Amino acid sequence: MASSFTRLISGRNTAALLASLGAGTMATGFLMSETGPLAADKKTKLYPPSSDFPDLRKHNNCMAAALTPAIYAKLRDKVTPNNWTLDQSIQTGVDNPGHPFIKTVGCVAGDEESYEVFAELFDPVIKDRHNGYDPRTMKHPTDLDSSKITNAVFDENYVLSSRVRTGRSIRGLSLPPACSRAERREVERVVVTALAGLKGDLAGRYYGLGDMTEKEQQQLIDDHFLFDKPVSPLLTCAFMARDWPDARGIWHNNEKTFLIWVNEEDHTRVISMEKGGNMKRVFERFCRGLKQVEHLIQERGWEFMWNEHLGYILTCPSNLGTGLRAGVHVRLPKLSQDPRFSKILDNLRLQKRGTGGVDTAATGDTFDISNNDRLGKSEVELVQLLVDGVNHLIECEKKLEKGQDIKVPAPITQFRK
Amino acid sequence: MLNSPQIRQQGSTMPFGNTHNQMKMKYTSEQEYPDLSKHNNHMAKILTPAMYERLRSKQTPSGFTLDDVIQTGVDNPGHPFIMTVGCVAGDEETYEVFKELLDPVIEDRHGGYKPSDKHKTDLNPSNLKGGDDLDSNYVLSSRVRTGRSVRGFCLPPHCSRGERRAVEKLSIEALASLSGDLKGKYYALKNMTEAEQQQLIDDHFLFDKPVSPLLLASGMGRDWPDARGIWHNDNKTFLVWVNEEDHLRVISMQKGGNMKEVFDRFCTGLTKIETLFKERSHAFMWNEHLGYVLTCPSNLGTGLRAGVHVKLPNMSKHAKFEEVLKKLRLQKRGTGGVDTAAVGGVFDISNADRLGFSEVELVQMVVDGVKLLVEMEKKLEKGQSIDDIMPAQK
Numbered sequence: 001m002a003s004s005f006t007r008l009i010s011g012r013n014t015a016a017l018l019a020s021l022g023a024g025t026m027a028t029g030f031l032m033s034e035t036g037p038l039a040a041d042k043k044t045k046l047y048p049p050s051s052d053f054p055d056l057r058k059h060n061n062c063m064a065a066a067l068t069p070a071i072y073a074k075l076r077d078k079v080t081p082n083n084w085t086l087d088q089s090i091q092t093g094v095d096n097p098g099h100p101f102i103k104t105v106g107c108v109a110g111d112e113e114s115y116e117v118f119a120e121l122f123d124p125v126i127k128d129r130h131n132g133y134d135p136r137t138m139k140h141p142t143d144l145d146s147s148k149i150t151n152a153v154f155d156e157n158y159v160l161s162s163r164v165r166t167g168r169s170i171r172g173l174s175l176p177p178a179c180s181r182a183e184r185r186e187v188e189r190v191v192v193t194a195l196a197g198l199k200g201d202l203a204g205r206y207y208g209l210g211d212m213t214e215k216e217q218q219q220l221i222d223d224h225f226l227f228d229k230p231v232s233p234l235l236t237c238a239f240m241a242r243d244w245p246d247a248r249g250i251w252h253n254n255e256k257t258f259l260i261w262v263n264e265e266d267h268t269r270v271i272s273m274e275k276g277g278n279m280k281r282v283f284e285r286f287c288r289g290l291k292q293v294e295h296l297i298q299e300r301g302w303e304f305m306w307n308e309h310l311g312y313i314l315t316c317p318s319n320l321g322t323g324l325r326a327g328v329h330v331r332l333p334k335l336s337q338d339p340r341f342s343k344i345l346d347n348l349r350l351q352k353r354g355t356g357g358v359d360t361a362a363t364g365d366t367f368d369i370s371n372n373d374r375l376g377k378s379e380v381e382l383v384q385l386l387v388d389g390v391n392h393l394i395e396c397e398k399k400l401e402k403g404q405d406i407k408v409p410a411p412i413t414q415f416r417k
Numbered sequence: 418m419l420n421s422p423q424i425r426q427q428g429s430t431m432p433f434g435n436t437h438n439q440m441k442m443k444y445t446s447e448q449e450y451p452d453l454s455k456h457n458n459h460m461a462k463i464l465t466p467a468m469y470e471r472l473r474s475k476q477t478p479s480g481f482t483l484d485d486v487i488q489t490g491v492d493n494p495g496h497p498f499i500m501t502v503g504c505v506a507g508d509e510e511t512y513e514v515f516k517e518l519l520d521p522v523i524e525d526r527h528g529g530y531k532p533s534d535k536h537k538t539d540l541n542p543s544n545l546k547g548g549d550d551l552d553s554n555y556v557l558s559s560r561v562r563t564g565r566s567v568r569g570f571c572l573p574p575h576c577s578r579g580e581r582r583a584v585e586k587l588s589i590e591a592l593a594s595l596s597g598d599l600k601g602k603y604y605a606l607k608n609m610t611e612a613e614q615q616q617l618i619d620d621h622f623l624f625d626k627p628v629s630p631l632l633l634a635s636g637m638g639r640d641w642p643d644a645r646g647i648w649h650n651d652n653k654t655f656l657v658w659v660n661e662e663d664h665l666r667v668i669s670m671q672k673g674g675n676m677k678e679v680f681d682r683f684c685t686g687l688t689k690i691e692t693l694f695k696e697r698s699h700a701f702m703w704n705e706h707l708g709y710v711l712t713c714p715s716n717l718g719t720g721l722r723a724g725v726h727v728k729l730p731n732m733s734k735h736a737k738f739e740e741v742l743k744k745l746r747l748q749k750r751g752t753g754g755v756d757t758a759a760v761g762g763v764f765d766i767s768n769a770d771r772l773g774f775s776e777v778e779l780v781q782m783v784v785d786g787v788k789l790l791v792e793m794e795k796k797l798e799k800g801q802s803i804d805d806i807m808p809a810q811k
Contacts, residue, residue, distance in 0.1 A: 043479070043577070047577060047579035047580065047583075048579075051578070051579035051582065051583075052577050052578045052579040053578075054578060054640065054643070055607065055643050082437065082440055083437040083439070083440050084437070087577070091639060091640075094639070094640050094643075095638070095639060095640065095641060178437070180437075180440075180441045180444065180449055180484070181448075181449050181450075181451060182441065182444035182445075182448035182449040183444070185448065186448075210452065236633065237638075237639075241492070242488060242491070242492060242634075243451060243452075243491050243492065244492065246451070246452050
């Protein structure tokens with residue numbers, strides 16, 4: 001029996017030796033006095049990384065696929081400059097084993113430095129999620145010149161609305177999983193101050209979640225602008241809902257075509273949208289608005305988190321690079337019934353969602369169609385990809401209407417061979 | 418603005434609790450102070466900006482901080498049926514390091530219990546008078562539960578996976594040594610078979626991942642179902658939950674109204690378990706001021722809830738029902754537990770107190786109180802008044 005064995009051996013040194021050999025749990029009964037508190041620094045010896053390694057046998061997410069006992073042992077006791085740890089990064093992936101059909105990411109960053117300090121985990125996760133993109137060797141292009149986009153005004157018999165979203169993080173402040181209340185309030189202050197400087201068609205107003213009136217709340221719901229406290233365990237297990245609704249809010253311009261969420265899943269989520277098919281104008285406003293906001297925060301000595309390997313830094317590794325999802329609500333009654341629909345989308349690097357967003361199914365024949373990719377291609381490239389893809393889908397739909405046949409397009413090249 | 422990405426070796430930083438605390442000190446306490454303007458829990462009533470300022474730089478030896486203590490109370494402004502506590506302990510030392518906050522919370526929650534008061538522990542079942550004759554036509558089942566924490570390990574809001582597994586391992590070893598009518602088996606949540614799971618559900622033994630935001634916000638749901646499990650004896654009358662809201666929850670229960678037998682088994686089983694842990698060099702967290710130390714301040718002292726499921730369709734509709742319960746120091750719940758409402762006139766009636774009374778005293782209150790309630794129910798059935806048997810305030 002382990003306990004009698006440890007009783008035979010006397011002395012702290014032996015117990016510490018046993019612990020370092022991985023017999024951590026045996027040693028605990030021996031080293032712990034009945035009255036002594038267990039200091040944080042003693043724990044590293046008493047609990048070797050092997051005793052803390054999560055049970056990931058039933059898990060199916062990018063973190064579980066990448067994390068090995070060796071990587072865990074190396075990184076467990078490290079901290080970022082904001083004192084964020086590996087265990088905190090992976091908690092959401094430990095708590096949410098995943099779904100057999102959907103592979104979630106399973107880890108989040110607490111700050112900009114997480115991606116560097118825990119690179120041994122994040123790099124393979126990024127590779128897995130972003131089609132083989134290697135942050136060590138590859139560079140991510142940023143391009144917000146909307147004038148380069150062509151053919152981006154869609155047939156409004158098919159396209160009901162157009163939207164582009166991304167996120168931005170304020171450099172120097174911890175991200176939503178890790179931030180303290182003061183940091184979160186600082187993010188709110190920095191962003192809201194900057195947004196107050198927007199003019200013309202971008203002039204607008206901020207609504208703090210905690211102090212909006214009933215009437216304002218109802219209006220925001222009717223406009224489909226309001227976001228609520230996260231219920232998804234993917235987010236709540238990543239500590240993002242703490243202190244809700246403190247320092248959370250929604251800003252939008254008077255025309256209701258440019259919208260910013262503050263302190264939801266990222267410091268900011270920036271959305272440009274309008275009814276109809278004028279994606280060119282949506283993206284033009286998106287780029288202009290983003291650049292103006294960036295300029296306004298720079299005037300006060302702040303900047304966005306960005307580097308040449310990962311592009312824009314966001315909380316979830318899935319949103320690195322551009323963080324951009326450009327999409328339309330489009331009617332495709334015939335094409336969506338065609339058995340080749342999924343393959344066509346795949347090859348065009350597009351994804352479909354229900355019109356309620358990522359966790360919904362499509363109702364009727366209207367789909368949310370958007371770009372799959374985020375990292376390794378620029379904003380202009382991804383929006384053009386979406387534009388070309390949607391135009392192609394509409395062409396297919398028209399052909400099917402006329403009783404003509406359609407062809408599955410060749411797949412667009414990726415990094416992975 | 419960019420914090421340089423230094424890689425610093427640090428003493429073990431447990432998930433959720435924080436060397437992060439030092440970083441927060443660069444903000445003023447006013448900048449960090451939570452917005453409690455819409456809150457109604459014990460923590461929100463007691464905490465002030467000045468107190469926050471004094472306590473925010475502290476942490477327990479294992480790294481549990483004030484913000485960790487209060488997170489659940491910040492995230493949960495209130496509850497429809499009960500006044501929640503709004504703070505938790507991450508380890509035994511929390512109650513000492515943050516006594517400036519927790520002493521008044523304890524005083525508020527436990528009927529004026531002072532920091533200088535001493536708590537009496539009495540687990541001698543022969544001190545209970547009666548309790549073997551509650552009318553089974555009314556009393557459907559009897560149950561006593563408490564919790565125990567194993568000294569030297571962090572509590573569920575703060576523990577690492579390694580610590581939680583160590584608590585589980587110790588518990589399995591200790592419980593495996595029980596014999597006679599206490600002999601039983603352990604079912605780890607993460608590898609029970611479908612058949613085992615269904616049986617435990619049918620027996621009303623299975624606990625599931627907490628869904629209550631009160632618990633989740635404190636960090637107790639982390640790593641579920643790792644190192645969680647249920648042990649019960651072959652007779653299904655003695656049950657131990659491992660690593661749910663506390664290290665251990667110990668439950669004695671049976672159908673019918675023989676509370677004496679339930680309490681007898683409860684005390685015998687608990688005492689045996691404590692001995693088995695001590696043989697393995699582990700004590701339960703206990704001190705003469707707070708009694709048994711548990712995660713939630715509401716469960717300090719005895720951690721004991723003795724209760725019955727009892728049919729009181731007439732009594733529960735009587736105008737004086739609440740007043741009677743208050744005088745008897747009892748509380749009512751639905752038969753689904755703390756967050757439910759009563760169904761079909763059947764109530765869960767249990768002691769309201771935990772601290773400042775011994776185990777025997779609390780069970781005595783339940784036994785005497787339920788006897789009186791059943792008497793009242795019978796009178797109301799016959800159309801008689803209950804005014805002459807109204808109790809005095811206990």
